[in-house]
Every structure is written in structure tokens, then in C-alpha cells.
Amino acid sequence: MIYSHSRLQAYENCPLKFKLRYLDHIKREEAESIEAFVGKRVHEVLQKLYEEALLTRTNTLGDLLNYYDLLWKENWNDNITIVRKKYNKEHYYQFGRKGIENYYKRYQPFDQSITIGTEMKVNFDLDQAGKYKITGYIDRVAHTNGIYEAHDYKTGASLPSQKHLDTDRQLAFYQIAIQEKWPDAKEVRLIWHYLAFDLDLISKREPADLEKLKMDTITLIDKIETAKEFPAIESGLCNWCEYPDLCPKRKHFYIVENLGENGYFKDKGVSLTNKYAQLAGEKEKIDEKINIVKEQIIQYACKENIEIIKGNDHKVKVKITSRLKFPGKETLERAAIDSLLKDEGKWLEVSDLNAVTLSKICKQNTWDKSLIDKVREFATEEDTVSVYLSQLDEYEED
Numbered sequence: 001m002i003y004s005h006s007r008l009q010a011y012e013n014c015p016l017k018f019k020l021r022y023l024d025h026i027k028r029e030e031a032e033s034i035e036a037f038v039g040k041r042v043h044e045v046l047q048k049l050y051e052e053a054l055l056t057r058t059n060t061l062g063d064l065l066n067y068y069d070l071l072w073k074e075n076w077n078d079n080i081t082i083v084r085k086k087y088n089k090e091h092y093y094q095f096g097r098k099g100i101e102n103y104y105k106r107y108q109p110f111d112q113s114i115t116i117g118t119e120m121k122v123n124f125d126l127d128q129a130g131k132y133k134i135t136g137y138i139d140r141v142a143h144t145n146g147i148y149e150a151h152d153y154k155t156g157a158s159l160p161s162q163k164h165l166d167t168d169r170q171l172a173f174y175q176i177a178i179q180e181k182w183p184d185a186k187e188v189r190l191i192w193h194y195l196a197f198d199l200d201l202i203s204k205r206e207p208a209d210l211e212k213l214k215m216d217t218i219t220l221i222d223k224i225e226t227a228k229e230f231p232a233i234e235s236g237l238c239n240w241c242e243y244p245d246l247c248p249k250r251k252h253f254y255i256v257e258n259l260g261e262n263g264y265f266k267d268k269g270v271s272l273t274n275k276y277a278q279l280a281g282e283k284e285k286i287d288e289k290i291n292i293v294k295e296q297i298i299q300y301a302c303k304e305n306i307e308i309i310k311g312n313d314h315k316v317k318v319k320i321t322s323r324l325k326f327p328g329k330e331t332l333e334r335a336a337i338d339s340l341l342k343d344e345g346k347w348l349e350v351s352d353l354n355a356v357t358l359s360k361i362c363k364q365n366t367w368d369k370s371l372i373d374k375v376r377e378f379a380t381e382e383d384t385v386s387v388y389l390s391q392l393d394e395y396e397e398d
């Protein structure tokens, strides 16, 4: 498989979705999100701007906004979904328009650098043998005085930190591609244009950063290609996922959405969840009352110097024990005790195998495979079932 930043990110965000889309090739009539729709239109407008600027035609802001209107009308369709219900089509339309205006005013007459290409496809290998292949599209590549630039237009409504961008994978990939394509590049600058914020963020990568990126990406690709399990990882992105019917985390939402009001209230899952939430609420109130009485019992027992209190059919025993408390893990004091006990040869008397951590290591294969295989021989597989209750989030409510 040829990988791209978005493919790798798809796996990192949710292995199940990655599997359904890229390994099982389950095609879905993609309901395009309004965010993606706006992003595409804005990219098309800026592509026109720079392609035509190269041929000495400078678009006015009016030209670009008219083109945006035209693209919007031509491409709008009823399958475009708006997940954030407090915003409507007009809000998003204006949001994209504002981004174009911001960009235009900041950069006209667009002669800061010379554009080499827009929406430029790049391919490169992560290794000498060409086993690990990466592909991608750079929004715009430009140069000035031997300095190359990879430009990325961002049309979202959130701004990442500089620290986040300094470790961003996507544009660093593009730096590798640019350096391979134009070895004369003295420097490559990675530039993100956050249109809604009228702000540019810039980052640079040193050769050692790129080498590390290559190694990390190879490790990730190996992990993907040897994966046996593809867990569903729930996140805010689920609201835009095209496979809710195939996902154990979202299947029930999908089923009840299509039931209609009558069917919804008759659904077994809905009524069980409602019952469970009701009982859990009652239990919480009772627990609060129990804690108040427990506190009163302790105060009574201490005041009267009584250890066992008699009731009609029950008795309550109050036991006060004191124990030594030692510093928690990851503290310097804890490290000092660890080392003292090891030096004194007493470590094994008080240390214990952390079975939870060991199980996690085996599941995530973070040790050498041969060691994990040996450890696994001592383990038996056992399922534990937990049931958690929580409030629906704003996108999950009807």
C-alpha cells in the first residue's frame, strides 16, 4: 500500500475505520461534511489565484469572491451534512468567504515568492529499497532566493499551537519531497495559512528531524501491516464517520436514528439504557445518604470510644487503622526508596509484578516479540465486562 499523511492519520485516529476503508475497501456514498465542502471551495479559489498569477493575470478580490460563489452554487448538493447544529449553510458560506478576503488582503499583490505549482502531487520513499512509499498533494510550492516553501491552507475553526506544528508530519513529508525534487534547495520553509485567524504559522525541520520522522513512519507502517486487531477508537470524528452501521461504538446510534419516534421508544437498547440511568441516579442519591450516616457513625464511635454499635437487627463495627504512607511513583523520593531497598537486597520482598502494565505491554506489543511470546505462555485470556454510563454529547442528542 502507498501511504499518505491522511492514511496514516486515519489509522492513528481509528484503526477500525482505517480497516473498513483501506483494507476491506468498503465503499460508501460519502456524505460530504460542510467543513470539507468549504475547504475544497477555498482551495480551488486560491489555486485559481496562483495559477493565473503565474501567467501574469492578477485576480481582483471581487473576481475571487465571484468564483467562490460560482463554485459554491455549482457544487452544493443535499448530501452535504452539517453536524454542528447551531451553524447553518450561510454561516459556513460566510466563513469561507471571510477566509478568502483575509488571505487576499494580507498577500496582494502575491509577489512574495514565485509559485512553482499548486495542488502538486509528490511521491517519495522512506527507505533506500523503496519498500515504504509516501504520496501527497502540496497546496502550493513556491521559492524565493533558493528558499523553497510548502504552503498549506487551513480552513478550520481551530488554531494549533506552534509546538504542535513543529512536530506536524504532513508538511515535514512535503519537505522531504521538495528536497528530493530540488536538491539545490538551501532551505525549506513549512507555512500554514490559518485563513479564519488571518495568521500564518511557520516551521522548519533539520535533517535529523527528517531522519527521525522517516524511522517513526516506517515503525508505524510496520505496525499497521502486522496488525491483527483494529479497535474502534471513539472521538469527535465519529460524527463524520461513514461507517456507523459497522462500528460497535456507533451502531446503536445509527439504528435508533432510523427508527422514528414510535420505534425509538420501543427499542430494547433505549429502554435498558434509560432504566440503567434511572437506577444509577437513584443509587447515587442513596450512596450520598449512606456516606452522611457513615460519617455520623464514625463521629459517634470516636466521641463515645465505642468500636461496635448495636442496632435492631444489625451491628456496625468501626475500625480505625493507621499505616505508613510512602511517596507515589515517579517522584524522586520514591526513586530513593527503590534504590535503598535494592542496595539492601530487600527489593524482592516488597515489590510485586504489575500485572496490569504487563498485560498492556503484551496487548500493544511494545517489547520484543520473542519476549512477549515467552511471557504470554504464562497468561490465560480472560474477558472482563464493564458498563459505563455517561451523558450524550451535544452532537449525539436528537
Ligand code: SF4
Pocket: 014, 016, 017, 232, 233, 234, 235, 237, 238, 241, 242, 243, 244, 247, 248, 249, 250
Ligand atoms: S464511528 Fe468512530 S469509532 Fe466507529 S469506526 Fe467510525 S471513527 Fe471509528
